[in-house]
Amino acid sequence: MATDPSGATSPQPHPDRPHSAPTLAQVAERAGVSLKTASRAVNGEPRVAEATRERVLDAAHQLGFQLNRAASLLARGLTSNLVGLITGDLANPFYSAVAKGVEQELRSHGMQLTVASSDEEPARERGLIGEFVDRQVRALILVSTITDHSDLSSVQSRGIPVVFVDRPGVGIDADSVLLDNRRGARDAVEHLLAAGHTSIGFIGDLSRLDTHRERFAGFEDAMRAASLDPGRWVRHDAHDVQAALDEARDLLTQPDAPTALFTSNNRITIGALRAMIELDAWPALVGFDDFELADVLGVTVVAHDPVEMGRTAARLALGAMDRRHEGPSGIVLPTRLVQRGSGERLPRG
Amino acid sequence: MATDPSGATSPQPHPDRPHSAPTLAQVAERAGVSLKTASRAVNGEPRVAEATRERVLDAAHQLGFQLNRAASLLARGLTSNLVGLITGDLANPFYSAVAKGVEQELRSHGMQLTVASSDEEPARERGLIGEFVDRQVRALILVSTITDHSDLSSVQSRGIPVVFVDRPGVGIDADSVLLDNRRGARDAVEHLLAAGHTSIGFIGDLSRLDTHRERFAGFEDAMRAASLDPGRWVRHDAHDVQAALDEARDLLTQPDAPTALFTSNNRITIGALRAMIELDAWPALVGFDDFELADVLGVTVVAHDPVEMGRTAARLALGAMDRRHEGPSGIVLPTRLVQRGSGERLPRG
DNA sequence: TTGTATGCGTTATCAG
């Protein structure tokens, strides 16, 4: 019956287990209780005598016991307590702010955040999603660069909720938390129009992104409402600071350069700013997204709260993990125009 | 007895298992092979007939099979493939750059990054370390705000390597990747001295942090070498932008205000910058850490590569997870002075 | 090349 021929108690579990940690069984034995009782005590379950509990906890402490998460999850039929977040680039302050919000909310609910960067490459994002699913995250939060998410429904049907942040899911029914992009952009342009500008340029991010298209639509709304041609000074697909700088430089050195610029995100605003400094040309400027030092530089922006976006997304994910899908919710967060000078410059300064 | 009135085979495993995923056993049955063979095929092990493998893979695909990580780890005696990173604040660009580097390196080695923020609070950091250990990360990477790490040796003895980034471990023998803080600070101050400044102020972060103390030591080195009193305009413990702003304002409004400032990190530099703008006072300025728009603002800095720091730290962690401790290695990364104007202003502008 | 039996550490069932 006994596995051990000698009388001594020596488990001798696996040949080359890295650091064989003490098990609950050992704790139980030391405390002189059964496995289940030890389990109860360790997990703080109610039906345990106070004395017993203390004895177990003592033994656990002495042995340096630590619950084996994998075994615990397995026994409970769960898989992990990880939530995956994929953004374009963790080093971009917008994304890292979102990540911070997600992490805060998740942690306060006993979940862990694991992150990855897609570098805004759809193929890479797909790969990462696959990896995360393989590793059995409980939920997936995406700032997605993919333009069609219909194949992600297989992820959902695996019981893994998907939450879209900043950019909506396309061809899929899923939770999302977005900004009121169109409205924010319209506000910005109307602000420029109110200052008397009639020639307003637009520099935008990757045109395949919904966020971009919405902001452009807002730009168009405002221009059209003012009976102006929205298509005159428009540049798309400036997807990093350098590209934005190039576009801005080009725009501002035209013979009929616009007197004002609306830039569609923080990277682009910064690129445009660099061009303006380089050329010493100072059109009015309003940028989407706030950024550090924008106040110092006097840049008027369409601000919002990325940390709150992250928190909200995490809340949606947590909700979807429990209650079975009571129809996805799309949350839209507001933006607000923050005037700092650059957006208030007049047409002929 | 049977929960299923019909005679069909229905396992009915757990009452409320979220989404009972197909198991390897089911795959094996469908493919008409044994569990072990299925396991081999799925894991890409060598000893399987090509035809069998295909049959298994087919079945797996049809069932939407997915390996249960928890079970797999448990059976192998492993615990997780997570590496934990704790920094002060994910939203701080320095930390998020480090995180990016860590993530890159980890992912390319099949590991996953999980993150948390300590808010620079030692107690919170301790709590997070405990959580991470509980959740059995394979390694811990810390930008630590704790001043004594001797109790972390229990983490190491559990087989979890600890790697310190940016700030060294105290009272513990562990891997670390640091900057040459003292040297970088000395370079900065010597640069100011070379421009003819004799009254140079210092504004530093939390003085309990080694990083801070080293940078201050570098400041002192340079001042002493120039036979100047280093203690005249020194402010410690400015641990956020606002505090730095306050200290800088105070310093610059003294009757004998210094003609130059050395600020010990990116937050402080930005705070000082704000004070300078507010007061329209323009002492020479050199800051430790580069930051976005520093070039636009013409700020001379002691630059380094935080992404590379992260990568290096991850490499150390990965190394320590394999080879059993061949003595911890302390890596020191260089800094370089980047002149952009603010550090080149002369004593009497 | 394939299959059988057994164990990984925990939790759940259900009877004491």
Place this chain on the structure above:
DNA sequence: CTGATAACGCATACAA
């Protein structure tokens, strides 16, 4: 309140 025993899903001897 406590305890024996059977899962959980997979991987590893060791045979066949």
